[in-house]
Amino acid sequence: MADVLFPRMALIGIGLLGSSIALAAREHGVVEHIAVHTRSKDTLDRAEELGLGDSYHQDVTECVADADLVIVCTPVGVCETIAKTIAAHLKPGAVVTDVGSVKSSIVKQMAPHLPKHVHFIPGHPIAGTENSGPDAGFAELFIGRWCVLTPAEDVDKDAVAKLQAFWEALGSNVELMDAEHHDQVLAITSHLPHLIAYNIVGTAADLEMVRDSEVIKYSAGGFRDFTRLAASDPTMWRDVFLHNKEAALEMLGRFTEDLTALQRAIRWGDGDALFDLFSRTRSIRRSIIDAGQEIEAADFGRHIN
Amino acid sequence: MADVLFPRMALIGIGLLGSSIALAAREHGVVEHIAVHTRSKDTLDRAEELGLGDSYHQDVTECVADADLVIVCTPVGVCETIAKTIAAHLKPGAVVTDVGSVKSSIVKQMAPHLPKHVHFIPGHPIAGTENSGPDAGFAELFIGRWCVLTPAEDVDKDAVAKLQAFWEALGSNVELMDAEHHDQVLAITSHLPHLIAYNIVGTAADLEMVRDSEVIKYSAGGFRDFTRLAASDPTMWRDVFLHNKEAALEMLGRFTEDLTALQRAIRWGDGDALFDLFSRTRSIRRSIIDAGQEIEAADFGRHIN
Ligand SMILES: NC(=O)c1ccc[n+]([C@@H]2O[C@H](COP(=O)([O-])OP(=O)(O)OC[C@H]3O[C@@H](n4cnc5c(N)ncnc54)[C@H](OP(=O)(O)O)[C@@H]3O)[C@@H](O)[C@H]2O)c1
Ligand SMILES: NC(=O)c1ccc[n+]([C@@H]2O[C@H](COP(=O)([O-])OP(=O)(O)OC[C@H]3O[C@@H](n4cnc5c(N)ncnc54)[C@H](OP(=O)(O)O)[C@@H]3O)[C@@H](O)[C@H]2O)c1
Structure with a gap:
């Protein structure tokens, strides 16, 4: 068990990413209370049935109130609306992050609306499956995968370190880079x-x-x-x-x-040109396996399942 | 154990496909003797170390002599040379087939050279992995996969039925179609x-x-x-x-x-155009899983390995 890093975590969106974060954060004890919001009543009810959170909120402003960590886990196209809606309700000193697969756009969508008194640190765990929704999540999703954080230059270093510790507790390696x-x-x-x-x-x-x-x-x-x-x-x-x-x-x-x-x-x-390209690409898979980002077994291990 | 279908089987080429056929044919008892030829001495020695065959031949004409079933398991580009070389040494009534990933070219390369007294039935098991060579083979490769045979109209039906029975014994489903x-x-x-x-x-x-x-x-x-x-x-x-x-x-x-x-x-x-295509493609994976051609587990089951 790691130490509690963020007593109260608010998840906005509870699909594959949101539910996996909920399960992993709980398992590793890095949060005490998980507040969940999502757009539809059905998904919220399903999250509750699955026991993913401690409190469930149809109103997103209620969900983020008093949260030490807010993670936006929705499709990236709705992040501006979310930022605008939650801005006035965020606790001073809270870390606000996301898991969106693009980062420059998230900065453009969210940064202008968030208050100065929160630490905005965009993030992207490079981990997923083809499935979606709250039933798709599992606590091991982030183990051994990379999580990229793209904080602006002037963001509080302690806040970044704390968010980094959060992702590491969930099993990830963390890398900082710029959004572009x-x-x-x-x-x-x-x-x-x-x-x-x-x-x-x-x-x-x-x-x-x-x-x-x-x-x-x-x-x-x-x-x-x-x-x-x-x-x-x-x-x-x-x-x-x-x-x-x-x-x-x-x-x-x-x-x-x-x-x-x-x-x-x-x-x-032109057989030589074909052979050249086809020979050059084999080693990269080896490197990916050696880097721990792919399983060794032939055919993705399909035959041994 | 199935019945012996072909007392003597000759394999020309003993890489992933050749070695998998050797292991599977042995396991299911559909052949008695496996004769192995391949181009290089090193690979032939390795095949012998692995115990893939009963006899090992540097000379391909010796390998096919007296064989009831000859399977060419080399890259498709060398099939014409092989056909020319083995033609005069094939036993009357033998079934000659291959596993090449293309079929019209195999017909063009091999058919003109083979004697009338053999049954030429091109074949292609739709089964493989990214690995190659004699160490890559395993007996289960063909289980549940399709094997396509492309015999000409005038080929002996009993010979086709026997080759079909061979592939079925190895675990495959067989489908006949024309080479084109x-x-x-x-x-x-x-x-x-x-x-x-x-x-x-x-x-x-x-x-x-x-x-x-x-x-x-x-x-x-x-x-x-x-x-x-x-x-x-x-x-x-x-x-x-x-x-x-x-x-x-x-x-x-x-x-x-x-x-x-x-x-x-x-x-x-144009978000609608993107959404349209992205929505249309999901169901085909479901169909492939339902057809038994893919495992159900998310992410190819990588996480459960
Ligand atoms: N899937 C991956 O492999 C992967 C990997 C890394 C990062 N990501 C990123 O993670 C984010 C979420 O992906 P996911 O795979 O978790 O998607 P998902 O399983 O489809 O879940 C999306 C969630 O967002 C909710 N939502 C949608 N619009 C909303 C809105 N306007 N307000 C509040 N909630 C809303 C959905 O709720 P309802 O059901 O209530 O509509 C659902 O709970 C995306 O930004 C994606 O780029 C995905
Ligand atoms: N790999 C797949 O997933 C897959 C699936 C279905 C069908 N196929 C087809 O199966 C065939 C073999 O593929 P594979 O994956 O088994 O390849 P592989 O593992 O690379 O094995 C090829 C074998 O052919 C031998 N060979 C090459 N040139 C030769 C020649 N001139 N005379 C005699 N032997 C020769 C090689 O021997 P040396 O080591 O002695 O050179 C080796 O034993 C190809 O036609 C391919 O299209 C492949």
């Missing part, structure tokens, strides 16, 4: 992969010469891997692309350029 | 996924504003999923694209067209 760089890094490691996955699944569904049933039957050839990312929450991902447009377009442009070169190599039967 | 259709189906369910995976991993490695170490650290955002396919054997995949050019280019063209539409939606902030 975060958005570039995540554009390639997360946003572009999701875009491509959604796209190929869409392309496959639209073919007239290959039936959907055939795509499904023969998906073990590789296609099924992409369907995991493409099963992620549509609202969350719509908001990511609306709010990380520049970096996503930049990475997409590079990807397309490279793909065009590959297309040319296929058309002209 | 196979190549279109696999272009979308396997070849394009691999091409895209190789491509994005290459794009990520070349970025100047994001370090490789960052790509590795934050790969759990989605990128790591692609590195599995991109860790596959370069020779195998070079040959696939050299030998399924038309269908691969066709699917790639459609993919790029769709991606351009998505790019436009991002540029113009």
Whole structure:
């Protein structure tokens, strides 16, 4: 058990991320009271049935009142509204953070509205699954994963250290960087992969010469891997692309350029060019496994399950 | 234990596919003697150390002599040479098949050289992992997966039925289709996924504003999923694209067209278009899980390993 870092934690949004934080923070004893708010009554009731919090609030201002730590766990597109709504109700000295997959936009949406007397430290745990909602959460989600914090230069160092200790207690490694760089890094490691996955699944569904049933039957050839990312929450991902447009377009442009070169190599039967690229990419998986960010087992261990 | 279907089986190539067939055929008792040939002495010695066969042959003509079933398990680019070399040494009535990921090209490469007195039935088990070589094989690889056979119209029905029984004994479901259709189906369910995976991993490695170490650290955002396919054997995949050019280019063209539409939606902030596509793709994963071609667990079950 770690020490209590934040006596009262308020979670705004209680889907995959919110519920996982609730379970992990409870398990590791870093908070005493968990106050939960979410938009819909049904989700709030479900959170209560699951026992995720200590108090449940339809009114978000009530939820954040007296909280030492406020974590916004909603899709990124609603963060400005939330900031405006909660601003006047935040306790002096509270840490306000989020888990959104983009960071510059969160700063633009939230910072102007928050009072000077709170510590605003945007955050993003690089951890997730394709599932969403309060039933999808589990306490182990953050173990061994990285959590990026993007505090502005002038933010109180003790507050940052405390939030860092919180994420470390949940099992994460913490890295600080600026919001713009975060958005570039995540554009390639997360946003572009999701875009491509959604796209190929869409392309496959639209073919007239290959039936959907055939795509499904023969998906073990590789296609099924992409369907995991493409099963992620549509609202969350719509908001990511609306709010990380520049970096996503930049990475997409590079990807397309490279793909065009590959297309040319296929058309002209340039086996050496194909072999070169195909040889160069193997080692990166090894590095990811060695870095503890992927399991070693072949085929994601599917065969041993 | 099933009945012995082919007393003597010759495997040409003993990598992931060859070794998995050896182990599975032995386990299920559908062959009595397994003769192994491969190109290099080192691999042949390794196969012997692993006890994959009953006899080991540096000379492929010796390997196939007297075999009732010959399975070519090499990269597809060498199948013509193999067909020419073995043709005169095949036993009358033998079934000759392969496991290559493309089928029209295999027919073009092999059929003209094989004698009339053998039954040529091209095949493709839609089962694999990212690993290769004789150490990568395991007997369970084919369980619950589909194996496609593409015999010509005039091939002996009993021979086809016997090869079908062989794959079923190894745990597979068998489907017959023509070679051209196979190549279109696999272009979308396997070849394009691999091409895209190789491509994005290459794009990520070349970025100047994001370090490789960052790509590795934050790969759990989605990128790591692609590195599995991109860790596959370069020779195998070079040959696939050299030998399924038309269908691969066709699917790639459609993919790029769709991606351009998505790019436009991002540029113009068209949230509805993004949401529409992102909503449409979720159900296909459900279908794949229901069809038994994917595990149910979130995140490929990585967290439970
Ligand atoms: N999923 C991942 O893999 C992942 C990983 C890292 C970071 N993130 C980020 O984490 C955030 C949440 O993602 P998630 O996967 O937890 O999503 P989720 O499972 O879909 O949950 C979203 C939650 O936000 C609530 N919500 C939506 N609009 C709201 C509003 N206007 N006011 C209050 N609550 C609202 C939803 O409530 P109702 O049910 O009541 O509508 C739900 O409880 C997103 O910003 C995402 O970018 C996700
Ligand atoms: N990997 C998959 O997921 C998968 C799935 C379905 C089908 N396939 C198909 O299965 C075939 C084999 O793939 P694999 O994954 O088993 O590849 P692999 O593990 O790389 O094994 C290839 C084998 O072929 C041998 N070989 C290469 N050139 C040869 C030649 N000229 N003569 C004789 N042997 C030669 C190699 O021997 P040396 O070591 O002696 O060079 C090795 O034993 C390919 O056609 C592929 O398209 C693969």
